[in-house]
Amino acid sequence: MDSKTNTKQLFEKYKTKGRDYWQKQQEQTSLKLFHAAAFGVPAYKLFLKQHKINPKKIKTFADFKKLPAVNKDNYFRIFPFQKVLWPKDIANKGLSLCATSGSTGNPVYFCRKDDLALQYSTWIEYFVKLDKPNSKTLFIDAYGLGLWLAGMFTYDAINLAGERGCKVTVIPTGINKVEIFKSLKNLAPLFDSVVLIGYPPFIKDVVDEAAGQGIDFKKMNLRMLFGGETFTESFRDYLVDKTGIKNPYLDMGNMYGCSEGGIVAWETPVCILIKRLSVKNPEIFKKIFGNMSTIPTLGQFNPRFAAFEEENNELFITAGGATPLIRYQIGDRGNVLELNKVQEIFKSFGISLSKEAKSKGIAIENLPLVAIYERNDFSVSFYGLQIYPQTIKLALDSKELLNHLTGKFSMAVIQDQNQNQQFEINLELKPGFKGTAKLRELTEKIIIKNLYDNNSEYRELSRNLSIKRTKPHLVFWEYNHEKYFKSGTKQKWMQKQAVPVKI
Numbered sequence: 242m243d244s245k246t247n248t249k250q251l252f253e254k255y256k257t258k259g260r261d262y263w264q265k266q267q268e269q270t271s272l273k274l275f276h277a278a279a280f281g282v283p284a285y286k287l288f289l290k291q292h293k294i295n296p297k298k299i300k301t302f303a304d305f306k307k308l309p310a311v312n313k314d315n316y317f318r319i320f321p322f323q324k325v326l327w328p329k330d331i332a333n334k335g336l337s338l339c340a341t342s343g344s345t346g347n348p349v350y351f352c353r354k355d356d357l358a359l360q361y362s363t364w365i366e367y368f369v370k371l372d373k374p375n376s377k378t379l380f381i382d383a384y385g386l387g388l389w390l391a392g393m394f395t396y397d398a399i400n401l402a403g404e405r406g407c408k409v410t411v412i413p414t415g416i417n418k419v420e421i422f423k424s425l426k427n428l429a430p431l432f433d434s435v436v437l438i439g440y441p442p443f444i445k446d447v448v449d450e451a452a453g454q455g456i457d458f459k460k461m462n463l464r465m466l467f468g469g470e471t472f473t474e475s476f477r478d479y480l481v482d483k484t485g486i487k488n489p490y491l492d493m494g495n496m497y498g499c500s501e502g503g504i505v506a507w508e509t510p511v512c513i514l515i516k517r518l519s520v521k522n523p524e525i526f527k528k529i530f531g532n533m534s535t536i537p538t539l540g541q542f543n544p545r546f547a548a549f550e551e552e553n554n555e556l557f558i559t560a561g562g563a564t565p566l567i568r569y570q571i572g573d574r575g576n577v578l579e580l581n582k583v584q585e586i587f588k589s590f591g592i593s594l595s596k597e598a599k600s601k602g603i604a605i606e607n608l609p610l611v612a613i614y615e616r617n618d619f620s621v622s623f624y625g626l627q628i629y630p631q632t633i634k635l636a637l638d639s640k641e642l643l644n645h646l647t648g649k650f651s652m653a654v655i656q657d658q659n660q661n662q663q664f665e666i667n668l669e670l671k672p673g674f675k676g677t678a679k680l681r682e683l684t685e686k687i688i689i690k691n692l693y694d695n696n697s698e699y700r701e702l703s704r705n706l707s708i709k710r711t712k713p714h715l716v717f718w719e720y721n722h723e724k725y726f727k728s729g730t731k732q733k734w735m736q737k738q739a740v741p742v743k744i
Contacts, residue, residue, distance in 0.1 A: 267544035268302040284320035312570040352563035357503035361398035376433035383439030434462040459485035471538040475638035502560040505547035506540030510603035535631035541608035578610040626698035630734035636691035653736040676717025
């Protein structure tokens, strides 16, 4: 695509084109990109040769789906950086670089080209037009700025949307709260709407501290966009209550992206509707999302931009860019879903998704769906069972705790003096609060209940090992403590090692 792409036609296709159209788009785009990379990208040529793959024999999408997956360890950390690029891009002086966070190993560097930013810009425009097509919108880019993708990529995408005529203005405050509050005070009144965009825990910090800065969100048309991780519907409700956001379906959204492929899925209004309806009924949730016990990020994707596949709950993406990704094993678990099948599931429970959507004032896009769960490597192992951050997030998003805790935590499994495993959770207090015995008792009770409800292995372990041995060890920390909760950084929900601390 280019900057002159007719987004009006694009958005119309989202509503009018059905499953068969988007499936055909995925097949054609994936095969075309594969053949281009197989003959044009030096590293991918060698990769296929090592796996004894003759690209000329890959003629159908069924052939394509049998190709070996690439990932950071077998591809990007093996081949020299310049070899994973298109040859024409190696000498291109207009490229920008970004890096993965390094949370699962050494950072990997990638190139950012305008094509990925242009794709992202269409989603920015889509979100703006969910409000009022001609509204003047201020974006406060509160992602970290620097070599990571999110902040600078978002800045570029918003500007590109503006070049197409979308009435958007961006101020790249980064994670500087002082500048964010200045922008909300001095610039917000000049616009029809304001979009706060950043990592969910950081945006929540801004919301919680705004009143103390003399900012009343209920006097402005506030909207929010998030990225970087999933969150619960209780978390969404909390922000709606605190800010007076008018419509959580139209005025909030979550993006799923990566340094490797840019923004590859978007939480559209119908995704939010599906999540909010399904979490109310465990049977519906299980029918849609399988045996996953945690709330996913649910997004829709345009297969022309980035295409998802799923094998045994592992997600793979195929996407273009300066470093093309062919069946890239992104490291997240998930499911690829068809909208019509989701609608049928709701219908079997007497719920019409189209009627529910109409009652909320939202349109249904017919794009394919992808549900994304925690990374396989983002969990702790406690007596052989896996505990994922999402289960703890769900507990901390309860109304009883949100008045005392920020919702940020970091968990680990440590050994006590007798070398017994101990499940430790470090929790961040809100400013001015202390970790009292009463708060500890309440927090422990809610976390254990959520573990019981959402993790059958934990429930069984507690019955056999005793609740005393399996209950979490809670450690409360003051707000913005340097050890686990340094302000503005992406929250690390788990620690590979933790040092036992005295209560």
